[in-house]
Amino acid sequence: MGSPAPRAAWVAGGVALAGWALVGLGGGGIDPGDGLGGSGPTAAFLTLALGAPLAAVVVVLAWDRVALRTGPVRLALGACAGMAAWAALSMLWAASPTLAWIDANRQAIVLCALVVGAGLGALLPRAPLLLGLGLSAAALVPVGAALLTRILPELLGADSDLARLSSPVGYWNALALIAVVAAPGALWPAGARPAWRGGLSVGAAGTTLVIVTVLLTYSRGGVLALVMALTVTMAFVPATGRAVAALAAGAAGAVLPAVHGLTDPALTTDGLPVGQRADAGLGLGWRIAAGLVLAAVLAPLLVRAAGRVGLEPARARRIGLAALAVVVLVTGVVVSVVPEARGWTGDRAAEFRGEEGDAVANDPGRLVSTAGNQRRGWWGEAWRGFLDAPVVGQGAGGFALVHLQERATGDPSLMTREPHGVVVRFLSGTGLVGTALFAALLAAVAWGVLRAAGGRAPPEIGLPLAVMAAFLLQAAVDWSWAVPALTIPALAAAGVVLTSGVTGRVPGARPGPLAAAGLAAAVLIAIASAALPWWSTGRVLAGEDALASGRTAEAVRLADQARAANPVAPGPLLLLARAHTDDGERARALGAYRRATELAPDDPGTWRALALFLGRDRTAAAAWREVHRLDPRDPEAALRAG
Structure with missing residues (x-):
């Protein structure tokens, strides 16, 4: 036993x-x-x-x-x-x-x-x-x-x-x-x-x-x-x-x-x-x-x-090395002599240098492509984001917003x-x-x-x-x-x-009251940290369904629950704003949209939602300018920001 x-x-x-x-x-x-x-x-x-x-x-x-x-x-x-x-x-x-x-x-x-x-x-x-x-x-x-x-x-x-x-x-x-x-x-x-x-x-x-x-x-x-x-x-x-x-x-x-x-x-x-x-x-x-x-x-x-x-193993290794040398030699000769092989190799080298464009198609041919598939551009964007805040960074997981500011193309597929x-x-x-x-x-x-x-x-x-x-x-x-x-x-x-390889025990060692309390607190914090944003997202999605069915009062209630669970997410406020809009309460909707931009001022999505709500109002241009500042490659923002 x-x-x-x-x-x-x-x-x-x-x-x-x-x-x-x-x-x-x-x-x-x-x-x-x-x-x-x-x-x-x-x-x-x-x-x-x-x-x-x-x-x-x-x-x-x-x-x-x-x-x-x-x-x-x-x-x-x-x-x-x-x-x-x-x-x-x-x-x-x-x-x-x-x-x-x-x-x-x-x-x-x-x-x-x-x-x-x-x-x-x-x-x-x-x-x-x-x-x-x-x-x-x-x-x-x-x-x-x-x-x-x-x-x-x-x-x-x-x-x-x-x-x-x-x-x-x-x-x-x-x-x-x-x-x-x-x-x-x-x-x-x-x-x-x-x-x-x-x-x-x-x-x-x-x-x-x-x-x-x-x-x-x-x-x-x-x-x-x-x-x-x-x-x-x-x-x-x-x-x-x-x-x-x-x-x-x-x-x-x-x-x-x-x-x-x-x-x-x-x-x-x-x-x-x-x-x-x-x-x-x-x-x-x-x-x-x-x-x-x-x-x-x-x-x-x-x-x-x-x-x-x-x-035997030693002889097998020698044979394997010799076979590898032969394969390398034959490959080199084929690439040097056969025009088709030389052209294929040249194409791969051009892909590696990015001369033919860096994007790679999602087909089996990508297995032999040497192109970086946009990585050089993305690394440059991340590096510029780092240079803007070298000590503390832009915020964990926040490259999605850095990319919008730094990207070189407005192509949504990239x-x-x-x-x-x-x-x-x-x-x-x-x-x-x-x-x-x-x-x-x-x-x-x-x-x-x-x-x-x-x-x-x-x-x-x-x-x-x-x-x-x-x-x-x-x-x-x-x-x-x-x-x-x-x-x-x-x-x-x-x-x-x-x-690995470290054995032995410390006689009588067991978690003391302070250590046990620390472990329990860490577990509870982790569970809460995992549950709150997930549950908040679920409330927002349920609110979207309620809104689509015309149940605006329920959407407002769900938005409030989502905000209580995750007060740093703009999603609940945007749901609340749409619910107030459907109820005809434009002043309250405008307040919710503006609070969303205050909560996430560097997120072009919140400013876009505000700009679309304002429509033809003369103040909409200011919101579109914020979208353009945060996502310069957005063609609609560039047009509407004037």
């Missing part, structure tokens, strides 16, 4: 993994802060509301573990807590306090994931291996649901579906990284030592599923992250030869379904009615099934073939709410203070990695390291930090690495 703490830790770990799988199903927990509600904001609310108590329970269970008292863990937890607190504090000066509140909740989710990972890493034996395998199993839920939307479109799809695979997460790059997170644990059984029964087949089939999913998202960042995750995993896996065989078999199994999914017009055309995609979807389904079987059968055959020819880079995100949003806290978190993780390496950590440490490396690579060029479904596994992996 084990001690109560480990048994409870197993339960906590299972709950955490199940919760992460559900976050993936629930729009990835993505909350853009646009007030439209949906599964993403609801998942974000539930993640923090349930994750904070779970983190507190894990802290209590691991209170006597030496691992939680080491320098790297304390630095990481302090940095994470500081990031959440600073994001919340930025509501005082943020251009959009409600966006800062949402982002503070995101940082709190990051802290909870780190705490749970560190605590379970201190409690559970072989935590790195358990994490890797657990993430692979949990990822099957959103990944399987995503593939089924393509295989069974009439049952699970919609006529408005885009060709790029993104549902149920809602963002293709995020779905790709969820699949990548599953890759290390999927491949590990093939290269474990001693060998696991059926490990080769499981590893190969799992790799096939991951590769197909990543390719069908058309995510270039996902492909790079997958290469990173597999490279790190291969560097640590004990039986490298067996893992290589599983990887090769998995890649072979992915060819048939990937080619079909990337070339069949019924699967690569946006907005095609589900009835026209049914046959192609079933074709994708049987090809995936065939690919899984092929991979599972081929991997053991490759290992047997290598054994018959006496291909608009964004995130700068697509984690460093510029912190620089623009929370300034040097927030960036320094983020750097401290990275330093703590690096410290933990070096300590684990010096302490001769088990090879399983490669599993969380692979997850972290893949996440950081994608976060450097995307908005992964704003997606809870991505930060949760990455920070949990960081927590496991930080406590």
